[in-house]
Amino acid sequence: MENEERNRTENVIGVYLLSGFLGSGKTTLLRNLLNESRRKGLKPAVLMNEAGDVNLDGLAVDASVPMAELLGGCICCTIKSDVGMELLNLAKRYRPDVVFIESTGIAQPLEIIDAVSETSLYERLELRGILTVVDAGHLLDRVRIGSGKTFKLMKEQIRASTLLLLNKADLVREEELRELEDLLREWNPRADVVVTVKCETDLSAIWDGAGDRSALDAARRQEDRERGEESGEERNGGGSPFRVLGSGGRDHDHVNVVTYYLPGPLDSTAFERFLQELPEGIYRAKGIVTFRDTASRFLFQYAYRESDFLRITPQKTVHDAAVFIGEGFSRSELIGRLEKLIANAEE
């Protein structure tokens, strides 16, 4: 009987949801988790969701890992039903031991719990943890402002979590970290809080701690509570505070996503200047660029004024493209700046 029980548990695919606001470090955590899975001899698979039309995060992940992509929308609203379908496909096709779902930074985690729970009716899988990555400096800024939809969403992502990574600790002061730790514990007393740089932590806590059913059950109870609180209100976008406008879910009420395909190589210095001068409202940008003054291609990252370039050699055909995410910025002005950058590089 005991053996049977163990076998049954062993066959169950563990699902982990990686949550956290835009640019907080979810892909960084994913890479660490994939390395750790391999060390433990577990076969991982990834379900990746991006708000833009290109899977840029996927390029930062080992190409040998089975991956399903949900692009051009947010899994908690427009393509929630696809989550279940893609999970089933991954499970049937690859029989992984663990699946990591990386949601867009604007996803409402509680909605995704639903999608996974529904899928577990058809396949032996179990949601074992909701790992929320928090950008320490960004949360601090939002706490100081103290309101707004982004603040509310960050709070929801924190409250729904079973393990909180207070990340980018290198960019804030020690006393600010203590303040944030206290705040996270106040908002979510059930979840463990770990302070990290580049999401580096003893990940055994994730396999052991994040599977803590009481925390997951608590997250579900919170979902029920929030549903109760919001019943009667008009809910658009599956409970996300971002109202879906237009088609494809690419435009949210407060968060805009612009995907721009670059026709050719750019000048690296001009591009770096362009990133530094991005309008205030754009808090996240990423993409693939080729520079005319260097031989290789780069995956660039921009999050809250910090930028980063990673040399890449894509395994499959990918076009140069850039994705910009933010609030209250002018799409046409941004495109105008990009066109100028391209024209200058062609001269």
Ligand SMILES: Nc1nc2c(ncn2[C@@H]2O[C@H](COP(=O)(O)OP(=O)(O)OP(=O)(O)O)[C@@H](O)[C@H]2O)c(=O)[nH]1
């Ligand atoms: N300084 C600093 N930078 C970090 C840290 N963790 C991640 N980053 C950088 O922050 C940027 C965004 O990290 P990602 O892991 O791509 O963030 P993400 O949450 O997946 O971003 P989205 O998928 O766009 O929401 C990258 O340039 C990372 O290298 C950290 O602890 N400190």
